[in-house]
Amino acid sequence: MPDDALRFGANYTPSRGWFHHWLDFDIDEVRADLDSIAALGLDHIRVFPLWPVFQPNRTLIRPRAVEQLVDLCDAAAERGLDVHVDGLQGHLSSFDFLPAWTRTWHRRNIFTDPAVVAGQEEYLRTLAAALADRPNFLGMTVGNEINQFSGAPHPDPDRITPDQAARWLERMLAACEEGAPGRLHLHAEYDAAWYQDGHPFTPTQAARLGGVTAVHSWVFNGTAQRHGRSGTATEHHAAYLIELSKAWALDPHRPVWLQEVGAPAPLIPPEHAARFTEATVANALDCPDLWGVTWWCSHDVSRELADFPELEYGLGLLTNDRRTKPAGAAIARIAAAWRGRAHRPARRSTALVVDIGGAVDGDEVVDGAAHTAGRSSCAPGGAFFEAWASLTAQGVRPAVVLAERAWDPAHLAARGITEVVRVHDVT
Structure with a gap:
């Protein structure tokens, strides 16, 4: 595979028992799931250990659970699939999975309590080290959208400042690197980091910490409600987040991973899921510096499981009995068309200026109040978001460029930007 070839994968949701499969792990069921994923022509999966199952006590990381994770990784390798592992789960499909040693009678802030943070470091380091010698192990993501625990709308948040969030991320990433040196380690937030005023996880952290920038694109965030299932903003939402993230990156060619994207019903009706998938991926592929696309998710959630939001049940590329759905067929066609090809789209020469307050000179990521206010302009319905969609x-x-860099010739040249426009020029 060429170094600049695109990666296509799926977020692995087991077809039997969802992520509760870790409680009664069956490697034969896993192998069957992985066979169906590999049959789509995908090259990697993203895997989700459940934190309370793997580390039920702060000083107990269950050896058998770690062995099962390694077994899964080895089974994926047999099918030509690379594996990227999310550590702190954390939060998945509306359910929280936090160990008892962080809640109720042992209530402690998961981002700042010294004992909890030390336990997290040891956990991430242990998982990474267990997989470090596996050639198909890509690396670790600190956790899945763990920023949702840090503020509203979570019903019981562990509140922190942007400085505390940055320091916590740095420690978690360092633990991953210590366990598996040289692998692709990163962190990933849901879109509050880009869209929510005052949120402690910031664009600066997302675009500067870790090996790549991860974006999670979900059009149920107001985009599809405002613009419809086939609106420009809806079909380009993933591309928008990719380009928005680049504004804060110090490296003009920092890779961006579209780590989660899916077709949520009823905003994207099932009969239109394949078209949405094709359009979304095609538009994302028009963005330079894209690392890859990892669809959410591999298999549908079984209707035997209760209390999921309705949209979660049908997001799979495959059904529970491992049949390929239209969206899965679309992803398979795209992956086949790009297999072995270099990804070199033209640079985006026109940049829209994002000005939401604060300065980010230098390479400091402990940014205090910088870029914690004004982000709602970038959200669906915000002036910046709508101007980008209009263009x-x-x-x-x-492309997108920060206001404080909009007239920096060296920065613009490095990114191939020859024209700069402002929101008022568009509206």
Whole structure:
């Protein structure tokens, strides 16, 4: 595979028992699931250990659970699939999975309590080290959208400041690197980091800490409600987040991983899921510096399981009995068309200026109040978001540049930007 070839994968949701499969792990069921994923022509999966199952006590990381994770990784290797592992789960499909030693009678802030943070470090280091010698192990993500624990709308948040969030991320990433040196270690937030005023996890952290920038694109965030299932903003939402993230990166060619994206019903009706999938991926592939696309998710959630939000049941590329759905067939076609090809789209020469307050000179990521206010302009319905969508509908391929860099010739040249426009120029 060429170094600049695109990666196509799926977030692995077991077809039997969902992520509760760790409680009664069956490697034969896992192998059957992985066979169906590999049959789509995908090259990697993202895997989710459940934190309370793997570390039920702060000083107990269950050896058998770690062995099962390694077994899964080895089974994936037999099918030509690389594996990326999320550590702190954390939060999945509306359910929280936090160990008892962080809740109720042992209530402690998971981002700042010294004992909890030390336990997290040991856990991430242990998982990474267990997989470090596996050639198909890509690396660790600190956790799945763990920023949702840090503030509203979570019903019981562990509140922190942006400085505390940055320091916590740095410690977690260092633990991953210590366990598996040189692998692709990163962190990933849901879109509050880009869209929510005052949120402690910030764009600066997302674009500067870790080996790549991860974005999670979900159009149920107001995009599809406002623009419809086939609107420009809806079909380009993933591309928008990819380009938005680049504004804060110090490296003009920092890779961006579209780590989660899916077709949520009823906003994207099942009969239109394949079209949405094709359009979303095609638009994302028009973004330079894209590392890859990892669809959410591999298999549908069984209707035998209760209390999921309705949209979660049908997000799979495959059914519970491992049949390929139309969206899965679309992803398979795209992956086949790009297999072995270099990804070199033209640079985006027109940039829209994002100005939401604060300065980010230098390479400091402990940014205090910088870029914690004003982010709602970037959210669906915000002035910046709608201006970017308008330019895109006009046939422009807009990049994004920070206001404080908009007139920096060296920065613009490094990114291939030759024209800069502001929101008021569009509206």
